[in-house]
Structures are given as structure tokens and as C-alpha cells.
Amino acid sequence: MIKRCFIFFSFVILCQFTFAQSAFRLIRTESTRIKFQLIDNLIVIPVEVNGLQLSFLLDSGVGRPILFNIINTSDSLKLKNVESILLRGLGDGGSVEALKSTKNLFKIGDAVNVNQDVFIITDETINFTPRLGIPVHGIIGYDILKDFIVEINYGSKFIRLNNPKTYKYRICKICETLDLTLVESKPYIDATVTVNERDIPVKLLMDSGGSDALWLFENDSLGLVPENNKYFIDFFGKGLSGSVHGKKSKVSKFSINNFHLNNVNVAYPDSAAISFARKYKERNGSMGGELLRRFNIILDYKNEKVTFKKNNRFNDPFEYNKSGIIIEQDGVRIVKEIENNSQFKNNQTQESLSRLSVIEAYKFMLKPAFRIVELRPNSQAERVGIKFGDIILSVNNKEVQHLKIQEVNAFFREKNGKLINLKIERDGVIMRFSFKLESLL
Structure with missing residues (x-):
């Protein structure tokens, strides 16, 4: 943008x-x-x-x-x-x-x-x-958020920057308003997570730049550990200082005052990767985009408060990538496509029936190449022979040149047991693989 x-x-x-x-x-x-x-x-x-x-x-x-x-x-x-x-x-x-x-x-x-x-x-x-x-x-982030009362409408996909001197709050009986703690220009809120049947108060960074639902910093004494010791090791993404890996699991419940969400995805990043992020000792983790998108939010840095209101995505299930495949758009590839305006020729003689011949015209297009850049060890995809560096050509018979990268990723977040058929290119050779999505939790 x-x-x-x-x-x-x-x-x-x-x-x-x-x-x-x-x-x-x-x-x-x-x-x-x-x-x-x-x-x-x-x-x-x-x-x-x-x-x-x-x-x-x-x-x-x-x-x-x-x-x-x-x-x-x-x-x-x-x-x-x-x-x-x-x-x-x-x-x-x-x-x-x-x-x-x-x-x-x-x-x-x-x-x-x-x-x-x-x-x-x-x-x-x-x-x-x-x-x-x-x-x-x-x-x-902060440099634009600090100067306004900011409405983030995840439901209708717009933000509104309001003059703090003239903005008037509307009465909202179905909203939850929380205190906002600003530390080194970053906003923190208090929430509660339920892990192993314990309700644990946590202070979380409101992190609209993180796509995951919830990050927690593992802490045995507080009870912030994978529930029932069920987790898998995965790649979380890249920060300014390199890659971030850690454990992925679930928490039974996540609560903001009277708003409650069940069976929420949680990531426990490796301590080495987040040492810089733990400078604020009271911080227990982050509330990321997968949680934030379920609300419409009013951020008021001047008065140090934030208001949450449920939107129509509030009850969406918390799914995660079960394939073990992480893809990136890596350059382009040449794709042969049929022209929409293929020509028709009418062949007719007195001695034969009328025949309609189609003269197909082709065009060559440059389309994004979706390459596998991370592959979880011992995942279903790895077990059937898919490799790091493979280029995905189609998923379940849908050619990826017609899809956005997030639409391709959506296939990998389907329900447990969903069959995935991939056509891939490896060193110029077309290959096909099939596997079922497998829940690891």
C-alpha cells in the first residue's frame, strides 16, 4: 500500500x-x-x-x-x-x-x-x-495513533482518525472499555487466559502488526505453559532481527472483561527470540490480529483507554496451518492461458452437415510463483515427499495463478482430515502429491 x-x-x-x-x-x-x-x-x-x-x-x-x-x-x-x-x-x-x-x-x-x-x-x-x-x-504505529482517537473497524475494513478535542463517545451498552497502559509508546491491556483450568491474569501488548491470535511468554510459576503439555514446534515468522520459532498450542479460554472466547490458538515463542520484547517485566505476551479482528476497536491514547465491541467475526473458529507448509510469493512464472475471445469458424458445404470449428488462441502471462519457504519437520506434507523450494501450481485442482496468497493459505487451515491435492514444480518437473490435514493438538 x-x-x-x-x-x-x-x-x-x-x-x-x-x-x-x-x-x-x-x-x-x-x-x-x-x-x-x-x-x-x-x-x-x-x-x-x-x-x-x-x-x-x-x-x-x-x-x-x-x-x-x-x-x-x-x-x-x-x-x-x-x-x-x-x-x-x-x-x-x-x-x-x-x-x-x-x-x-x-x-x-x-x-x-x-x-x-x-x-x-x-x-x-x-x-x-x-x-x-x-x-x-x-x-x-504510535506516531499516527498518539495524535487521534482512532476507530479501527475490522468488520467494514476502515480506520477513522478523529480529533480528540471534538470527538464524542457514543453510549454503548454492549462494549467493554479497558484501561490502556502506554510503555515506551506501546499499548498494553489486562486480560485473562484459562490454562489447565486456572484463570491467569496477563498483561498483553495490543499488537496489530502480529497475525497470530495470542502470544504468551512461557512461565512455569505463573502457569503459562502449553495446556495438558500438548503443543508442536513451528515457525512463527520473521522479525527485524531474524526468524522466530516456538511452541503452538491452545488455551481453553481468553477473556477481556465479559467477552470470552474459547479454544484460542496460542504461540509460545522461544525465549531467545523475544529477549528484547521482554524488557517490560510486567508483559506476559501479545494480543494479535487473529483476536483483534473479531472486534471493532476505539483506541484513545490521550485518555489511556480502549473500547472493544464484537463484530460479525467474533465467533469464527480458531484454525491454524495444519499442513506444515509456509509459502511466499517468489518472483513470477510464465503461464499459458486460453484467450477469452477464441475465434469460431463455420464450415459448411452443400454435401456435408454444418460444422463449427473453434480456433483457440493462447496468450502467455507472468503470474506470481508461490514457493515453499518453510516446511515443518515430520509434517504430513514432508512425509509424502514435498520439499523446501517446491513451487505450488494448483491446490485441489484450482490453479494458483488465479488465487491470492491468502486464498492458497486458506486451504491449509481447513478442518482436520481434509484431503489436499497439490501439483508442484520441482526443477522443471511437474509432480503431484496428496495428503490429509492432521491436527497436532
């Missing part, structure tokens, strides 16, 4: 508005509504940076905006006042080299900041685009 009139527009903004500090302001309005894409439980919004329209993840777990995947746009961005720094984040590696740029112009809907700091990750391997299947150029 490219304004032709940017030069004129920015000139007007800079002449009429002078902001003493780094802050977003609404221009001639009390609120602005921005549509977003919801992909793998993550919010992707359009953000204009120095006149160039890009796509950002809305990540409540980050402070200053971070840019990456900008090789083809770096010249157009015109970043200012650049210096080298080191950044540290989730993952089992160390710090990553980055650049810091100041005094940039950011625009989100009708909200503008003319003095925005931004960090730029130069490592090309740190890139959300292959996992999400659409271009994603950065992450933004």
Missing part, C-alpha cells in the same frame, strides 16, 4: 500550517476515514511519503515509522537528513543496520505531518511483500 498534484498541495500545506513538533494534524476536517486491506489479519493502509503513495502496515507495536522494500522507489522518496543507526527487534539475530531520516512529509487520509522521522531498513531480506502477496513498503 501517487499524487500528481503533490507539489502544489504540499506548498499550500507548508505555507498555511507550521507545526512546532512532530505530530499529525487534520486539515480542515474533524475526522478522516481510510479504507484498508485486511491480509492475514494484518491492516495495510495507504500512506503518502514526500509525495509518493506507498503501503504500510498499521502496527500498534512500533514507535517511529519504518521503511523497507524501497529499492525501486528510493529516488522518488527524496528522504531528508539521513544518518546511519542500528535497530533491534524480534528474532534470534542481532541488530540490523538502518538509516534515520528527519523532517519528512507524511499524509494519511486528511491527516498530515510535515516533520516526520522515519527509519529505513536497507536489508533486502526484510520484506513483507512475499508473505502478503502485495507490495508493502513500511510500518507505522
